[in-house]
Amino acid sequence: MRFAIGVVTLFTACSALADEVNMDAMQMNDDAHFGMLKFDQLEHAWAPGNGVDWNADAWYGGDFDKVWLRSEGEHSDGRLDARTELFWNHAFANFWDWQLGARHDSGLGATRDWAAFGVQGLAPYGFEVEATAYASDQSRTAMRLRTEYEMLITQQLVLQPELETNFYGKSDRAPDIASGLSDAQFALRLRYEIRREFAPYVGVVWTRRFADGARDDTQLVAGVRFWF
């Protein structure tokens, strides 16, 4: 969480700077840089394993090139499990960006570092898609696919299904990783946008892990989605 708070502070500063841009200069600045911090998920999860999960993106930059930081993980029973990614995010098509960078896993199991390359964007019919491939120096490979969709029930009440799958090139006993399809997660979150930037939600998350024989978990979650 300390990391997340640091990021929040950094991007508050950036965002304040962006708002000040160019009031003095009378020329237009159509290449102005902006910054955004978005916690898509910051939630408490109940049984099994009470804990706090988060999934956040932060970026800073212009329309087509950004520095992109993505953080996700969980904190339960006093243990922190986190995955942090840092990308150069470049727009290459009308609805698509590629991302080139690195991923760092910390917490449970072995600490690992990966090179990362992926694409993210908006697929036809409005599916938000992230597909990222990873390679580590121990000749490990991994891939993550994530897609989500926003269903407006009203202008403020939004149901968001999300599907995430992780694939690994070889199994890794300590961090609960199986080769091939290692885990899949499907979540449904129902949020109410008090403001577009601030929305509490409740949801349910189904997880299937394939390491050491398949296991299913079902968790109820409640949290808040916010950005600025």
Add this chain to the structure above:
Amino acid sequence: MQSLALGGMAAGFGLRPLRAAESPEVLSGSEFDLSIGGIDVDFGNGRRAATAVNGRLPAPLLRWREGDVVTLRVRNTLPTTSSIHWHGILLPASMDGVPGFSFDGIAPGETFTYRFPVKQSGTYWYHSHSRFQEQTGLYGAIVIEPRDGEAHRADRDYVVLLSDWTDNNPEHIYATLKKQSNYYNRARPTFAEKMRSGNGMWNRMRMDPSDLADVGGYAYTYLMNGAAPAANWAAAFSRGEKVRLRFINGSSMSFFDVRIPGLSMKVVAADGQPVEPVSVDEFRIGAAETYDVIVEPDERAYTIFAQSMDRSGYARGTLTPRAGLTADVPALDAPQRLRMGDMMGQMSHHGMQMKGMEGSCGASMSTLRTGPGVDMTVPTPRSNLDDPGVGLRDNGRHVLTYADLRSTAPVGDAKPDRSITLHLTGNMDRYVWSFDAMKFSDAKPLRFENGERVRITLINDTMMTHPIHLHGMWSDVENADGEFQVRKHTVVVQPAQTLSYRITAGPAGRWAYHCHLLYHMEAGMFREVVVA
């Protein structure tokens, strides 16, 4: 005898700018002293800082006379550089008021003297051309009396200046659009609507048929002559009088659909230039456009109703024979969705056949592709002028279109020497706007020879309506058959529409050419035009 007043009977209703100093609402003559400065205003949600001229929001109405040489001494008391651009006025480039092109802007504490001969008559306006100062209040009306008197006699003469006030910092609005471009759209299709409408094309194309305005009533209070709807700006008339209303859209981001329930409006001028009179129930006015209408009210009150194109709010005033008398304020119309034709142009009429294409339409097919800054292109744009636009189609009222506007004098008849084509492009999701997929900072100036007649063909490859303004020169709009139709300074191009107009390049100098939606302009939908 004509009387000209701006304030009407608005005083005493509250919800109006808190005047820093009482100063005249109307200034006339040939010598003007204008002082740009900050004032506090309150449009219902507490005090906010605004940008004003002589302590007024809107800035004072300036009355000039055709043939005079006007001198305007503009002092800047803001802590930042400022400027005033005289919108639609023919003048030397050095007097046009665009910082970086015409001059360096007016530094804090400095006075810049504008001086130029007045070569035209009609209804115009002026506004800051510095960053977002227009959004924070720096706009005012200009009325130029014709040398030979008004062609259409009226007993009363009022300016109706429409604008969009926000309590937010415009820098914050702009930053928000860059982060979530549909932030201010509070009428997005729900999932049920998406399923019900069965219109897969919109979803497949990742386009939003509710994308009518980037900023709407969630952030805006719509003003009529600086009065919020509750303040009810009012204009007086007596029985049997003809009233001229000079509508000016001085907003930063809003299109207004204007009507006066119970009254037919005779449109007699567009963008200051006389047109063959045409009677309508309603007209759409884009940012920076002006329309003069003449009405003949019975002895009762009427509501002047100007709803925003996205139906998220309205500006409103009253035309009344007695102070305090009001009329019903109509409900906002339901927002309409964009149609297939707004995305596909002619193709939606012709199926997937590409027939009926000619000249410029065909030429557009090869040149432009989608990319990071271009979310869509229109392979076969439509060229008709008789579409009133989304929200006004088939509403049972007689709505003005460009096809109804005909300049009275054959002013724009001269044939063009050459033609150029420009695409209006953008990526709504990334909030990037441009001409020909190139933002201002990436583009070279357009170069015209002084005196040459050029046909500019615009192709709107976006799903938004753009009011395009070329500084310093008339835009002589052609109809679909290539014949001169109407002279304007700001040309509204609808989604998936192609439209052509002729210009006579000149005078020499550096001129601005841009979309008059302020945030589109700041995002890069702007070009420099060099005439040499």
